[in-house]
Amino acid sequence: MLAGIYAHLRGFFFNFGKRSFEFSTDRVCNVSKGTFKIMSKVEFILSATNKDHYPKTSLPEVALFGRSNSGKSSFVNAFFNRKKLAFVSNTPGKTQSINFFKAEDKYVLVDLPGYGFAQVSKKLIRNWSQMVEEYIAERESLVGALLIMDIRRDWSVDENLIFNWCVENGMPLVVLLNKSDKLSRSQQERRVEVLKAQSSPEIIFFRISALKRMGVQEVKEFIFKEWINA
Numbered sequence: 526m527l528a529g530i531y532a533h534l535r536g537f538f539f540n541f542g543k544r545s546f547e548f549s550t551d552r553v554c555n556v557s558k559g560t561f562k563i564m565s566k567v568e569f570i571l572s573a574t575n576k577d578h579y580p581k582t583s584l585p586e587v588a589l590f591g592r593s594n595s596g597k598s599s600f601v602n603a604f605f606n607r608k609k610l611a612f613v614s615n616t617p618g619k620t621q622s623i624n625f626f627k628a629e630d631k632y633v634l635v636d637l638p639g640y641g642f643a644q645v646s647k648k649l650i651r652n653w654s655q656m657v658e659e660y661i662a663e664r665e666s667l668v669g670a671l672l673i674m675d676i677r678r679d680w681s682v683d684e685n686l687i688f689n690w691c692v693e694n695g696m697p698l699v700v701l702l703n704k705s706d707k708l709s710r711s712q713q714e715r716r717v718e719v720l721k722a723q724s725s726p727e728i729i730f731f732r733i734s735a736l737k738r739m740g741v742q743e744v745k746e747f748i749f750k751e752w753i754n755a
């Protein structure tokens with residue numbers, strides 16, 4: 526039977542119907558209905574609020590931006606196939622920090638603090654922009670940035686600010702249009718056109734659903750192919 530093949534695949538996780546077997550969580554695979562997907566090995570490195578605390582690694586880094594409630598935490602969890610990895614609260618008023626996650630021992634996914642709380646003070650907004658801008662400008666190992674948005678929201682001055690930081694620092698930006706499950710396929714396509722027109726023709730858009738874990742694997746493959754192994 527299928528279960529017999531697990532023994533020599535150290536670190537693999539198989540899902541057979543409702544039963545699952547986990548081994549060292551090194552690398553995770555999913556076998557269900559004939560599909561076979563490789564998930565991520567992940568390790569939380571640390572949280573930092575300024576450059577003195579960034580981890581001393583030489584691995585390439587991919588930054589993740591997102592408005593609060595866009596599904597950034599859900600995306601991090603989907604990305605690493607975990608339930609509660611992105612545990613750091615984004616509650617307004619709480620100290621925000623930059624969270625570093627090592628992926629596949631090959632690169633680091635950097636979860637930047639969320640932006641766009643309606644009720645936060647000017648001081649918190651200033652803290653956010655200083656922290657994030659410092660990271661973008663100072664971090665030499667940064668190879669690309671992901672910006673996660675609710676597909677139903679328009680491009681705003683906040684997204685434009687992030688886009689401009691990326692342009693100034695020569696950083697490629699990819700936009701992940703999350704919550705695509707809320708729209709029909711044709712509505713999604715229409716939203717991509719609208720957002721392209723509102724932003725810049727240079728930007729690549731992915732339609733994803735962190736909730737349904739759709740499109741996440743494609744994002745990973747893109748990162749690997751274009752930014753890590755390039």
Ligand SMILES: Nc1nc2c(ncn2[C@@H]2O[C@H](COP(=O)(O)OP(=O)(O)O)[C@@H](O)[C@H]2O)c(=O)[nH]1
Nearest residue numbers: 592593594595596597598599703704734735736
């Ligand atoms: N329908 C749908 N809801 C989502 C999706 N991703 C996140 N959400 C929901 O959006 C809300 C905010 O998600 P969260 O990950 O906490 O967002 P964050 O504030 O950006 O970290 C939660 O209620 C999630 O369940 C998605 O792809 N589809």
Ligand SMILES: [Mg+2]
Nearest residue numbers: 597598614615
């Ligand atoms: Mg969050």
